[in-house]
Amino acid sequence: MGTVKLPFQEGQKFFEVRLESIGGLGAHLAGMLLAEAGVLGMGLNGAHFSSYGSEKKGTPVRSFVRFTYPEVEVRTSSPVDRPNVVAIFHEALVRTLPVLSGLLPGGTVVVNTTRAPLEEAERLGIPRGAYVGTVDALGIAVEENTRVNTAMLGALTRVCSFIDPEAVKERIRVFFGGKYPALVEANVRTFQRGYEELELERVLEGPEPSGKYVRPESPFGYLTQWTGGVVPAATTVARDLSASREGWLPEFVREECIDCAKCDMVCPDFCFVWEKQTDAKGRTQMVLLGIDYKYCKGCLKCIEACPTDALAKRREEEGWAEAHRVPHRWEPVAVG
Amino acid sequence: MSAVEAREIQKLEAPVQVWDFKNGNEMAALAVGQMDFHLMGYYPVTPSTEISEYVDADRAEGRNRITMVPAEGEHSAAGICYGASLGGARVFNATSAQGLMYMLEQLPVQSGTRFPMLMDLATRSVSGPLDIRCDHSDLYFTLNTGWLVLLARSPQAVYDMNIIAVRLAEHPDVRLPAIVAFDGFFTSHQKRRVQYFKDPQVVRDFIGPLRPLYTALDPRNPITIGAYMNDLDLINNRYQLHLAMEAARQVYPRVAEEYARISGRYYPPVDLYRMDDAEVALFALNTAAETAKDACDELRAKGLRVGVISPNLLRPFPGDEIRSALARVKVVLVAERADSYGSRGGNLTHEVRSALYDLPERPLVLSRVYGLGGKEFYTDDALALFRQALDALEGREVPAFDYFGHSPGDPARALKPGLPPIPTEAVSGRIRVEPKEGGLEVKTPPIRLLTEVPKRLAPGHGACPGCGIFPAVDQFLKGIEGDVVVLYQTGCAEIVTSGFPFSSHRVTYIHNLFQNGAATLAGLVEVYLEKKRRGELPEDEDITFIMVTGDGGMDIGMGSALGAAIRNHRLIILEYDNQGYMNTGHQLSYSTPFGHKTNTSNVGPFEHGKSFHHKDTPLIMASTHIPYVFTAVETLDADVVKKAAKAQWYAKHEGLVYGKMLIACPLNWKSEERLGREIVQAAVDCCFFPLYEIERGKTRITYDPEEKGKRIPVAEWLKLMGKSRHLLKPEYKAELEALEAEIERRWRRLKALHAHPEL
16 A cells, blocks of 8 residues: 555646446446555545436446545545546547546547547547547457456556556456356456557647536526426437447348338337338328438347348448438328 | 544554445445344435345345335335334335435324434435435425434445434434435445444444333333324423433434544534634535535635534534534535525525524624535535635625526527427327227227327437337327327336426426326316316317326325226326336336346345235226226237227226336346347236236236247246346246246136126
């Protein structure tokens, strides 16, 4: 105890880590194990918590870790505004959320991606002077039959250079050993691969580092909220839920479709778009046009329900869903 | 005693403590386990829910031996605890916000009849609008209940204060129930470095043996508990309670000091931080006070004489300590996470102000309401509050009372509907229902044609991938023609479709408290009918009223649903049953099947999953003699549409309809998202979830897997879900056989009902 040197920037009281993820990828667990390694394994003081609410699997979640010296008290309970390290578990989040908010100048960003670090840095607009690390956590997890969080934990441990990887492995053994002993070794391997396979580069060209942070704010206030919290109808159509997908989506093959509507009957997210068409004989029928991927969370129930080969599981590449999306046609509302 | 002295003393006497990294909920569960409590009566409510989960998980592993009684609602949970405390036992409950409100009437009974118990309150905002995050609006409701109220500002304090509270509550001069309150999420869910006694015996020795004044379990000393009183007597009972509180005022410091001797941690009635020479003080509770200490340090570094004052004890209120701490302060700003509307200050503003009244020179008291509904309180916010108090000190005009952190919003951004209303004609004219002898004749179009019907639910809701709720509700609504008003009881479907400023509902939607949906909708239906009778609504206005509820809603709301059914209102209750309280993170509901694992029915050497059989809600509802009851699953979509059409006809012409749909919860069933339909179909095919209807009292099985040659063993269903797979192991043979036997018994009974012409 007491020998660890924390790489504080000037004026910092805590070394802070923010994990940006969606529910279900295990960012909370990764943050917890990292914090436990520091506190229980290495005698640091620290805190760990996640952004909680009523959110479900697939919705954005943030997890926070703070480290400080053992004799320093942790008093604040607030989220991390100015992280030394940001870990992005799910690339799609960068489209909709300010994941880099408040990153300290010279801080580090770790991303779960197959891209090379500098390519990713350019894509995310990571500021000059920061470090960017990329790791194919999903690829590792698929190969090891584990989850991305342990691979990301490996990568995170590497960039938190004061954390002893053996201390993290010990926490992995304790956690999985208690509940799922069969998973211990695969997770230790996943961790080790994340640690080793992380590619780290310094960003030499990029935007000026600002360290500016944004805190969540409601667009509506006491002058604009409707009295009593009443909300107008159907406002969720404005939401984009693509980030809930974990890498898979259904692909629609029109030629194989018999318009039986089984997919529509089982889709939890109302993604199937239909149109009333008149056939050569003048009969009107409902015809499936495609899928509105803006709402699709990739559960793939529709594929199971489809009696033909009109729906197929597809690995999602960037831009594919946008290119193949068939948006809902809300107006005019069909009249029977 | 100072904290430093306490640490020194502890070093000398030193029972061994271990370091750990735990959150407040874990520390609460650990404390009651170490204290060897007899019983916990509980009902899950965020953010306190984890406490019961941790207690149960420890029990399953043999780390405690606390009897866990899962109530069907907090009112009963408090009743269970009261009953248990009458037996001269150590009894524990944990709750938050609505849970506290629902049990509120039980609290003064517990204190007024003087049976100590312990309850942890993970503080949360009181509805409505519903908000599950932290504020102190629930805590303030406890102030007049006659309970001791202790505050815990960190996970460490949660552990310590639970132990101190028991010793205080059971003191012969006190004998009052105690609440330990800590900030929901901020403390309940945030992991911090903590210490606890390695040997639970240290804790047990500290609290000592329970010496109840009376027990209901001693037939040799019969007593009458709960005699009623009149005007001549009640005031004396209340005076005794007052004396007990006064005794607690004397006892608390002694207990806290004694605890400090063994733990090294001292909790004075009021926590003072840099108050010795302070001119300006910030008064706040729990985590906000800790945050304010960081702000205080920043200002002190600039030479400003500021301090933080924060009670550890709220009842009895340490007014004397507060008065002496503030005697030389010029401005105190009381920051409160709850308002006492209309009184220009939360409750503590007035209590602090009144504590200062006897001072010869009273400080200026400012009051600010902040951090409601879990709004973060950053160090900058504490600085801003200090700044306001410093402004007042420097003679600038500062309002005595205000809110802090509220925002006007951008007038250019108005809330607008996402989609236009659905024209009645667009959802009419496809389904025909005609009365025929003994029932109804229903003609529905092929489901392909029904894709033309605008969905009453819009996409964009936040349910988990593969959620079974929405196909079920949407299929059901496909069978409902015309205009609809829906009411969703608290649960996943409610949460994911109606988080401000979003709504996924294209029709008018209502949410009320968890247990009160059926009553609420009954009120609306009756006023709809009354207004039609009076001609205040157009004659051709024709609305169908549908309540959507989870199985949890049918536990806590059973009384309300039965009341509505017995009164036979013209409405439909549609239950989506995913076999657990999924909205709060998978605790057992009464619909959870026997042996299944949930976070409050754990699997381990000392516990084998849920210990009682699943509730047969359709038959309970049918026993009220409502016109129509049905069960359905999404796999048989045309059947769902037909049953919905019947449901609408009966709700329009005869009275209340109840239907239950089994739906998949891949997250908590630990099953594949894509397999929802297959799993619910397996539940049907193994006869766990038979499909049938009870129409005007006559039972008809609508899908008989035996007749179709599709019946499968129960194990074929159980193997599809992680929550039940353990039942296939040899060591759970007894549980599997018990579940199979119950399924078979109920199936045979149903077939007998089906076969009988009168049933």
